Amino acid sequence: MRTQVGIVGAGPAGLTLGRLLERAGIESVVLEDRTREYVEHRIRAGVLEQGTVDLLREAKVADRLDHEGIVHSGIHLQFDGERHRVPLADLAGDRSIVIYGQTEVVKDLIAARLESGPPLLFETPVESVDPERGVIHHAGGELECDVIAGCDGFHGVCRSGIPEGVLTVFEREFPFGWLGILAQVAPSIDELVYTHHPRGFALLSLRSAELSRYYVQCDPDESADDWSDDAIWEELRVRTALDGWRLEEGPILEKGVTGMRSFVAEPMQHGRLYLVGDAAHIVPPTGAKGLNLAVADARTLAEALIDWYGGNGDDHLRSYSQKCLRRVWRAEQFSYWMTTMLHKLSDDAFEQRLQLSQLRYVTSSRAAATSLAENYVGLTTMA
Numbered sequence: 001m002r003t004q005v006g007i008v009g010a011g012p013a014g015l016t017l018g019r020l021l022e023r024a025g026i027e028s029v030v031l032e033d034r035t036r037e038y039v040e041h042r043i044r045a046g047v048l049e050q051g052t053v054d055l056l057r058e059a060k061v062a063d064r065l066d067h068e069g070i071v072h073s074g075i076h077l078q079f080d081g082e083r084h085r086v087p088l089a090d091l092a093g094d095r096s097i098v099i100y101g102q103t104e105v106v107k108d109l110i111a112a113r114l115e116s117g118p119p120l121l122f123e124t125p126v127e128s129v130d131p132e133r134g135v136i137h138h139a140g141g142e143l144e145c146d147v148i149a150g151c152d153g154f155h156g157v158c159r160s161g162i163p164e165g166v167l168t169v170f171e172r173e174f175p176f177g178w179l180g181i182l183a184q185v186a187p188s189i190d191e192l193v194y195t196h197h198p199r200g201f202a203l204l205s206l207r208s209a210e211l212s213r214y215y216v217q218c219d220p221d222e223s224a225d226d227w228s229d230d231a232i233w234e235e236l237r238v239r240t241a242l243d244g245w246r247l248e249e250g251p252i253l254e255k256g257v258t259g260m261r262s263f264v265a266e267p268m269q270h271g272r273l274y275l276v277g278d279a280a281h282i283v284p285p286t287g288a289k290g291l292n293l294a295v296a297d298a299r300t301l302a303e304a305l306i307d308w309y310g311g312n313g314d315d316h317l318r319s320y321s322q323k324c325l326r327r328v329w330r331a332e333q334f335s336y337w338m339t340t341m342l343h344k345l346s347d348d349a350f351e352q353r354l355q356l357s358q359l360r361y362v363t364s365s366r367a368a369a370t371s372l373a374e375n376y377v378g379l380t381t382m383a
Ligand SMILES: Cc1cc2nc3c(=O)[nH]c(=O)nc-3n(C[C@H](O)[C@H](O)[C@H](O)COP(=O)(O)OP(=O)(O)OC[C@H]3O[C@@H](n4cnc5c(N)ncnc54)[C@H](O)[C@@H]3O)c2cc1C
Pocket: 008, 009, 010, 011, 012, 013, 014, 031, 032, 033, 034, 039, 043, 044, 045, 046, 047, 102, 124, 125, 126, 127, 151, 152, 153, 154, 155, 156, 157, 258, 276, 277, 278, 279, 285, 287, 288, 289, 290, 291, 292, 294
């Protein structure tokens, strides 16, 4: 089998890339390890930057997003018994975020691809890739390609297809994780609340008018099964308590623990292989950047391939890694900053005082709040 672009992985990166190539008349085959059902129900991110929404609209996969997505023009930071609103849109040139689950983005992209026809092969695990020859070895045989897009996430096989000594890896593991729940209850507040508390971080988020997504900082090795529903609600109540406000509770539909890591592998290209999204980089979820970075990489690669197939040379393909990494490192810094400002890092009272001072500064200085807002909605200068 032969194609122009072989895409490994049907997550947000691979599906977005496939859609952009399809619209430009470039052939691709997407190979995905899991079933459609599994991929469509893997609950992860839910905050879309303005640039991600704009791209999905251009790619004509945003009809449902435009109906069901919830536009937020602010977030709240809570600490020391106070809750402060950061007016994102006012501070960041009218740019805002949209709440729309990653599951829904993936469903829309899969539906669009299956309707229009280019191959999307589920339950087809890729075993290895040859970046020099442009060959993908998968369970059903070999796929020869001009270009391989490694969109197979952090645990995929594409990154390890790059010969030893080529990649430099930068990594930070955090000594805590997030216990996340999806609860069948209307959100208790209409925008996200990031909470700093002596017992640890908590985040109040949502997926729809009927579904709330809440998180509490926990040990990274804990099992979600060790937490009873009552214990989770109690912890959320304590950490987010505020005079005159009440956290509404409901049935917990799903719970899980996610570890927190910063990771970047440089460069993001070797031979005919281009790494896209989590295959090349991971951010802790505090800045809501993972999904947005994956989509931005896909756009950068699609634009470079459109140029190349259009006979306009390979300058953009050559600069793919450099261009992506500039945005990736900005997101790494922002996510690291949000993570270390909001989580309980230790029992060190000095450190906690510094965090509180930083939070007070961000919520009282327009310049500091603007910096947070610009990064949170996505910097246009990094587009
Ligand atoms: C538990 C969890 C919670 C998260 N929460 C948030 C959040 O709240 N906010 C946020 O912004 N980000 C969050 N993220 C990060 C965000 O979900 C990712 O950044 C995003 O999914 C990256 O998309 P991707 O397409 O690069 O990779 P993935 O979504 O990981 O997709 C990779 C795809 O490749 C497939 N694959 C893997 N190996 C192979 C193989 N050998 N052959 C074929 N296919 C293969 C996988 O099955 C998968 O479908 C979270 C991540 C996790 C793991």
